[in-house]
Amino acid sequence: MVNAAGKFGPYNLPGPAPTTSVTGVGQVRALPFGGQSGSDLVRSRIALRVRLGSVRPGERLPDAGVLAEELRIGEITVRRALEGMCQDGLLDRRRGRTGGTFVAQDWDTVVALMHDAEEAAALDAFHLLLECGLVAHGSGEVPAERLDGLRALVEEMERPEDPARMAELETRFHLDLAEALGGPGIREFAADLLGRLCLLTPAPQSEVVRAQNSCHAELLRELGRGATDPAVQAVKAHQRSRHR
Structure with a gap:
């Protein structure tokens, strides 16, 4: 899991960018978070x-x-x-x-006016790494009832047409996924990532969220049956659908 310094991760630490580890994917150095004030x-x-x-x-x-x-x-x-x-x-x-x-x-x-494709790509890549690590670590070990709230979000994302509501549910899904697989501290770390991305990338369009939501549903199915590789592939497919 992420080795975060304090509740909100490694902020204002002196010296080089801190090392953050994600169980199942080894060590990552010089994260995009390095030096966030x-x-x-x-x-x-x-x-x-x-x-x-x-x-x-x-x-x-x-x-x-x-x-x-x-x-x-x-x-x-x-x-x-x-x-x-x-x-x-x-x-x-x-x-x-x-x-x-x-x-x-x-x-x-x-x-x-603040969108920054380069920085957003770095943060997006790290978010993918984080979720793949959490999925690999938690696959087959997550109680079914812990995924019920995520399943409810998947169902709700099939209904609204309002783009702002769709973007809200998409973001909420990833926050709740982080908590379900890694606990409240990892949710806080994911919140730092997603909050920065909210300032760097436009909110996803409704049709994009619907495509991503099929990946959400597939991820939950594979997590429920403990199929690690298909679950990780669903996370990767989610990111690909965002960039089509």
């Missing part, structure tokens, strides 16, 4: 909240102190990160009794 963490976690629909464009974010406690980083770091996001146009700062920090109404338009 607390400010970057704030940005990625807010982006993940927007993707998951827990906060929407035009809505108010929790106070800086609340975010600092949730992320276990300094409040000053959070305030600086929020200020930077305001300068980038991702957030709006409003004064007065009903003021605070709000997600910008044109969040999607601003995020589209």
Whole structure:
């Protein structure tokens, strides 16, 4: 599994990029996460909240102190990160009794200007490596009831037409998969990856999510019967469907 330093992984560690191990796939050095700052963490976690629909464009974010406690980083770091996001146009700062920090109404338009194909490809490749390692490690050992919530997400993804809802369910599936196979700490690590990807890649279109969802269903079938190689192949097919 991932050897993360603290709850949210290896941030602000001095020296060379830390080594992270994924059971079943050996050692990985110089990860895309190397050197992620607390400010970057704030940005990625807010982006993940927007993707998951827990906060929407035009809505108010929790106070800086609340975010600092949730992320276990300094409040000053959070305030600086929020200020930077305001300068980038991702957030709006409003004064007065009903003021605070709000997600910008044109969040999607601003995020589209930040897309970085090269960095996204590196993060995407590491996410694939992480999921393949977790699947190989957990195949045949995951209690059937632990996959019930994932099966429910697969069924739900067959119904909605709203692209934002489809993208939310797709992201939620991968967070829940990380927890089912690796526990809460691995879910946090996956959240760091997926949050960064939310700022670097456009939200998937509904037809892409539907193609990916067939891979989700195949993965759960193979995990349920303990078939490691087909389960890993389903993870790889999921990534290929994203890039068609």
